[in-house]
Amino acid sequence: MTPFRTILAKELRCFFVSPVLYVVGAVFLFISGLIAHLMTVNAGQQAVRFLQVQNTYAQLNVNELVFRSLFYSLDFVLMFLLPILTMRLFAEERKLHTFELLLTSPVGINELISAKYISVLFIYLGLLSLTVLTPLILSLYTSFHWQPILTGYVALALQGGLFLACGLLASATTENQVIAAFLSFGMILLIWLLGGLGSLLGDTTIGNVLSSMSFSEHYDRLVRGLLEAKDIVYYLSGTVLLLFIAHRVVDSHRWS
Amino acid sequence: MVSRDWTKLTFDLGKYQIFPFCGFMIAVQHVSKHYGHHTALDDVTFHVKKGEILAFLGPNGAGKTTTMRILTCFMPQSEGTATVAGFDCLDRPMDVKRHLGYLPEIPPLYPELTVDEYLTFVGRLKRLTPQRLAARKTHVIDQVGLGSVHHRVIGHLSKGYRQRVGLAQALIHDPPVLILDEPTVGLDPKQIIEIRELIKSLAGSHTIILSTHILPEAMATCDRVVIIHEGRIVAEDAPDRLSSRLRQSEKMSLTVKQPQPDWLERLRTLPGVLDVLPSGKPNTCTIDCELGRDLREKLAQFVVNQKYGLLELKPLSLSLEEVFLQLTHQEENAGMDKSGHPDSRGQSSRSEQAPA
Numbered sequence: 001m002t003p004f005r006t007i008l009a010k011e012l013r014c015f016f017v018s019p020v021l022y023v024v025g026a027v028f029l030f031i032s033g034l035i036a037h038l039m040t041v042n043a044g045q046q047a048v049r050f051l052q053v054q055n056t057y058a059q060l061n062v063n064e065l066v067f068r069s070l071f072y073s074l075d076f077v078l079m080f081l082l083p084i085l086t087m088r089l090f091a092e093e094r095k096l097h098t099f100e101l102l103l104t105s106p107v108g109i110n111e112l113i114s115a116k117y118i119s120v121l122f123i124y125l126g127l128l129s130l131t132v133l134t135p136l137i138l139s140l141y142t143s144f145h146w147q148p149i150l151t152g153y154v155a156l157a158l159q160g161g162l163f164l165a166c167g168l169l170a171s172a173t174t175e176n177q178v179i180a181a182f183l184s185f186g187m188i189l190l191i192w193l194l195g196g197l198g199s200l201l202g203d204t205t206i207g208n209v210l211s212s213m214s215f216s217e218h219y220d221r222l223v224r225g226l227l228e229a230k231d232i233v234y235y236l237s238g239t240v241l242l243l244f245i246a247h248r249v250v251d252s253h254r255w256s
Numbered sequence: 257m258v259s260r261d262w263t264k265l266t267f268d269l270g271k272y273q274i275f276p277f278c279g280f281m282i283a284v285q286h287v288s289k290h291y292g293h294h295t296a297l298d299d300v301t302f303h304v305k306k307g308e309i310l311a312f313l314g315p316n317g318a319g320k321t322t323t324m325r326i327l328t329c330f331m332p333q334s335e336g337t338a339t340v341a342g343f344d345c346l347d348r349p350m351d352v353k354r355h356l357g358y359l360p361e362i363p364p365l366y367p368e369l370t371v372d373e374y375l376t377f378v379g380r381l382k383r384l385t386p387q388r389l390a391a392r393k394t395h396v397i398d399q400v401g402l403g404s405v406h407h408r409v410i411g412h413l414s415k416g417y418r419q420r421v422g423l424a425q426a427l428i429h430d431p432p433v434l435i436l437d438e439p440t441v442g443l444d445p446k447q448i449i450e451i452r453e454l455i456k457s458l459a460g461s462h463t464i465i466l467s468t469h470i471l472p473e474a475m476a477t478c479d480r481v482v483i484i485h486e487g488r489i490v491a492e493d494a495p496d497r498l499s500s501r502l503r504q505s506e507k508m509s510l511t512v513k514q515p516q517p518d519w520l521e522r523l524r525t526l527p528g529v530l531d532v533l534p535s536g537k538p539n540t541c542t543i544d545c546e547l548g549r550d551l552r553e554k555l556a557q558f559v560v561n562q563k564y565g566l567l568e569l570k571p572l573s574l575s576l577e578e579v580f581l582q583l584t585h586q587e588e589n590a591g592m593d594k595s596g597h598p599d600s601r602g603q604s605s606r607s608e609q610a611p612a
Contacts, residue, residue: 006380010366017368101364101425104328105381106353254331 003107004115011089011119024084025127028077035073036134039066062144063225067135071152071223074131078160079192083184085123086167087177089116090250094175099253109250113243117168124160128153148225155222158235159215163188165242172249191215281306281433281463282327287336289322289487296322297333298487304480306432307460311474311495312467314484320467321361323484324435327465328358340433354383357431361438363422367411371402371421374410375428382429389428396424401450415442423451427458434458436466440473452477506545507572508555513565515539526551526558542572 001009015021043065050060093099102112135149163184170184171177195214201207211217215238218231282304289297297319304310312320326333327340329349338345341355366374375396379389397406400420405413410421419442426434439455440448455477458464468474474481475495483491483498491498512519520541523532528551530544545551552569559566 001380001386003381003383006377010369010377013373014366014368096364096366097360097362098364098366100325100328100330100358100360101378102381104330104353104356104358105378106350106383107381108350 002111003105004111007102007107007112007115008119011116012122015119015123018088020084020088021123024081028081028127029130031077032070032074032131033134035077036066036070036131039069040138062138062142063148066138067144067149067152068223070134071156074156075159075219078156078163079185079188082124082160082163083167083170083181083188086120086164086171086184087181088171089120089168090171091175091177091180095177103254109247113168113247113250117164117243120164120168121161124164125157128156128160145225148223151225151227152223154227154232155219158222158232158239159219161239162191162215162235162242165239165246166191169242169246169249172246280304281308281341282310282465283337283339284323284327285337287323287326287333287338289319289326289331290334296487297326299336300484300487300489301336302482302489302492304463304465306463308480309455309459309464309466309478311478311481312465312484313469313471313474313481314467315469318484319487320484321437322487324358324360324437324465324467327352328356328435329353330358354429355431356433356435357426357429359422359426359434359436359439361441363418364425365410365418365421368409370409371397371406371413371424374421375424378425379428384429392428392430396427399427399454400424416444416447419443420447420451423454432462434462434464434466436464438468439466440468440470448473506547506549506551508543508545508552509535509540509568509570509572510543510555510559510566511537511540511568512559513539513567515564516562519562519564522562523555523558526554528554539567 043060043062046065047060050056090099093102103109132153135144135146138144166187167180167184170187171180173183174180192214194210195216198207198209198211198214201210212234215235218234221228221231280303284303285301287297287300288295300319300323302310312323314320322331325331326338326345329345329352332346340352343351343355345352366377369377372393375393376389379392384392397403400423402417402420402424405417410418413421419439423436423439426436436455440451443451452473455464455466459479466477479494481491481493481495481498482489510523516522520532520534523529523541523543528546528549530546532544533542534540535542543551543555552571556566556569559569
């Protein structure tokens with residue numbers, strides 16, 4: 001068993017024996033279910049109103065009314081919840097002094113960071129896959145296009161991956177888990193608000209650059225069903241950049 | 257089997273490398289470590305032979321842990337070179353890490369894992385094969401006495417057992433070099449003796465550095481003691497040689513049955529006697545004699561002639577504790593004397609005699 005797989009297995013085990021995953025998972029699934037329910041009821045009410053006014057059955061756009069709102073809300077929920085999942089990754093190792101064990105074992109920092117990141121990514125994708133129940137159940141009662149939902153899930157996966165990388169970086173900087181959680185929340189919020197700043201500056205070069213640095217523009221395109229290479233490149237490069245900084249931060253502990 | 261690294265003239269012997277000409281498993285040469293303006297280690301040089309146990313002795317903050325962290329490649333030194341098992345700590349950290357087991361001051365444990373799971377995790381990190389891991393795990397659990405708790409969650413174990421798990425973790429891959437930072441902290445006296453016996457039994461096949469501020473521990477377990485103070489090595493020798501070397505005068509304890517009122521003054525007049533001081537016990541005194549003169553016979557004769565009633569006459573040797581206090585104390589007084597060989601230093605300041 002390589003060190004990468006050893007650390008990955010240990011991280012996953014630690015997730016499953018700690019209450020944090022269960023609390024975060026329960027809250028995430030409950031909120032996503034609740035939002036899906038509210039959106040569906042809302043769509044139903046609109047259909048009834050349509051029927052009363054026009055006296056005909058209208059083909060409502062379920063993609064527009066239910067799923068787009070659902071994806072936007074989930075994005076917001078992830079901003080709060082994912083920092084809780086990532087906060088312990090490195091902060092706990094430093095608190096328990098097991099950081100010394102890892103760094104004095106024949107294990108590279110690359111392996112360490114990638115194992116930890118992939119473990120938390122697994123957990124997140126697992127939770128996300130459980131929300132697929134919503135479109136599956138809805139598909140029994142109504143019809144809609146599956147492609148935008150697919151790109152929506154791609155968006156959620158990429159977005160979550162970016163947030164988790166933020167969280168991992170924040171966790172590497174401190175040994176206090178609460179600080180790690182707030183720091184990653186702050187970082188995510190900052191990246192998000194860059195978009196607001198960009199649109200404030202309008203169609204200038206700096207404005208465009210800032211808007212492109214924020215995830216909201218990229219997320220928006222994917223949720224609307226546009227699968228473009230530049231958005232995927234944005235997410236992947238952002239994630240890799242954050243993980244690279246985390247690598248430098250972990251390495252720098254040795255020099256301090 | 258000749259290694260690829262020709263510049264160091266090292267050879268593969270069995271599974272690890274040693275220097276063929278000097279046989280040092282650990283070589284630290286002129287190592288310094290600076291944190292900003294603070295100097296944690298200042299030009300530290302020492303060597304450890306294969307199979308030797310070396311104790312690192314010093315007050316808190318002396319630089320013991322820093323030295324150990326440099327040797328374990330946890331942090332790099334600012335200057336100098338450190339090699340473990342023939343590998344440079346800066347150039348080939350992976351090889352160094354493969355050859356050493358490290359028990360940090362606070363054992364690095366995951367409270368949510370069981371002892372078995374934890375040792376499996378560490379064994380895999382150290383790249384043991386599954387078969388070897390299983391064999392080593394059984395052996396190490398038996399070796400450190402964890403048999404009764406190996407299926408329990410580490411978070412529920414007592415301090416003593418946690419310390420043992422920490423030790424088991426350092427031993428799991430049977431490393432030729434062991435670095436133990438205060439291995440007996442938090443154990444009860446019986447466990448301390450067990451762990452010391454274990455450490456002693458590992459000598460010969462393993463090279464061990466252990467740090468401690470418990471002096472009898474260094475006396476009991478180690479072949480050689482390095483006393484470190486404020487980042488500098490102030491003395492390095494075998495425990496008994498260290499105390500004899502530092503003695504600036506021979507000390508005797510004399511107990512008599514019926515002393516005269518002026519017996520201390522009369523003793524003081526004897527040739528070779530530097531000072532006579534009453535010790536805490538009744539009818540007992542401590543006599544400082546000139547170095548190298550054995551006055552026991554003359555003293556006994558004198559006491560018998562004076563009819564004091566000789567009960568006991570014995571030479572006092574410095575305990576390691578006194579040596580340690582004396583060295584660290586002298587170091588402070590000597591100021592910035594960097595050349596500081598303990599030999600010269602021991603003789604230089606006669607006034608600072610530790611109380612016997």
